[in-house]
Amino acid sequence: SIKAIRASIMDIARVVDKPEDIEQNVRFIEDGLMLVENGRIEWVGEWEEGKDKIPSTVRIRSYPGKIVMPGFVDTHIHYPQAEMVGAYGEQLLEWLNNYTFPTEARYKDKDYSREMSRFFIKQLLRNGTTSALVFGTVHPESVDALFEEAEKINMRMIAGKVMMDRNAPEYLLDTPDIGYNQTKELIERWHKRGRLLYAITPRFAPTSSPEQLAMAGRLKEEYPDTYVHTHLCENKDEIAWVKELFPEQDGYLDVYHHHGLTGPKSVFAHCIHLEDEEWDCLHETDSAVAFCPTSNLYLGSGLFKLQEAWKRKVKVGMGTDIGAGTTFNMLQTLNEAYKVMQLQQHRLSAFEAFYLATLGGAKSLSLDHLIGNFEVGKEADFVIIDPCSTPLQQLRYDSSKDLPEKLFMLMTLGDDRSIYRTYVDGRLVYERG
Ligand code: GUN
Ligand code: FE
Secondary structure (H helix, E strand, O other): OEEEEEEEEEEEOOOOOOHHHOHHHEEEEEEEEEEEEOOEEEEEEEHHHHHHHOOOOOOEEEEEEEEEEEOEEEEEEEHHHHHHOOOOOOOHHHHHHHHHHHHHHHHHOHHHHHHHHHHHHHHHHHOOEEEEEEEOOOOHHHHHHHHHHHHHOOOEEEEEOEEOOOOOOHHHOOOHHHHHHHHHHHHHHHOOOOOOEEEEEEOOHHHOOHHHHHHHHHHHHHOOOOEEEEEEOOOHHHHHHHHHHOOOOOOHHHHHHHOOOOOOOEEEEEOOOOOHHHHHHHHHHOOEEEEOHHHHHHOOOOOOOHHHHHHOOOEEEEOOOEOOEOOOOHHHHHHHHHHHHHOOOOOOOHHHHHHHHOHHHHHHOOOOOOOOOOOOOOEOOEEEEOOOOOHHHHHHOOOOOOHHHHHHHHHHHOOHHHEEEEEEOOEEEEEOO
């Protein structure tokens, strides 16, 4: 089935390795046409140039004043933590013990997991996020439920069961063998089924024994095209603890690297307090970082050094990190990223911000050949953005503003009301009420 969408169109043409190169690769078509067929981008260009290509039987979906953008890519989020966003008063380690672990216990129940998976996917879509790299809980049921729901709309989702065998309550622990077997089964069942992909997911170094990390490494060796998803250098107490637990390793990242868990499909959330050698290792292994500004501010973890990542040529995507992060919304996440950079005397541009939320995120997930912009043949995941959805935006909006200003207002003032429509796999999956 062919769909014809008429609106302004914006995307970024190619992956870059310095932020100065983004602007010249921004494509903006004021009166654009996008043709979609069988879940793929068929054609993108000027309305005038393309309108004769539309078969006469196809209804034109016209969105005047709206902007079509690639769907947002969330490179780090915990679906079981949606119900605990806004837990009061703690930094990482106490937050995990007091709030997170008791919450995650509920996902032993498949029906509960299913109910919360539905809620979770709805929230992604109403916020314009069409791809995500997602933590489940230690229970394989949690991941089965999430994948089953994502499969219903053929969403591009990467997820995994948490592996953790120590330093957490008994009711949330697996063992090296159980974690291995359950992960293996899930990989066999889900990895590359439709658009679904599996991530081997040791929670973080403190909650896995060396034996379990070795098992995770073995899985990665047996299934080299799966992902690895974990946390790294988020909080100073956490880092000190890792150094105590793994005295024989050369720092936090080396714990993962030693076990074969770095690489082009490895995503490390946070990376706030990296040492020089750790930046080098991320670069050399082509590993990616998930920048999670709302979480890093909320838990008081610190300020991510985005400029250092560019300088070191380390891939970065945006993560909401629900539930330490406080919003599913990528615009609000970019707004917080801007402030994190302000505190470091750097002005994050709107182009750079939208790059990170789309094509940069896709690159971080090694999916930039499939998603992240509107290259012909790519998967048709996109959002129709309303740049003027609130009274304040209407007051501030002026059609003479140039594109960077319009986009900057969108990321500063936008929220879920800015998401007018969301399409996944070429199909309409969310309409603003
Ligand atoms: N480190 C280990 N587990 C977690 C988690 O659930 N959230 C965050 N933000 N950091 C973690
Ligand atoms: Fe996290």
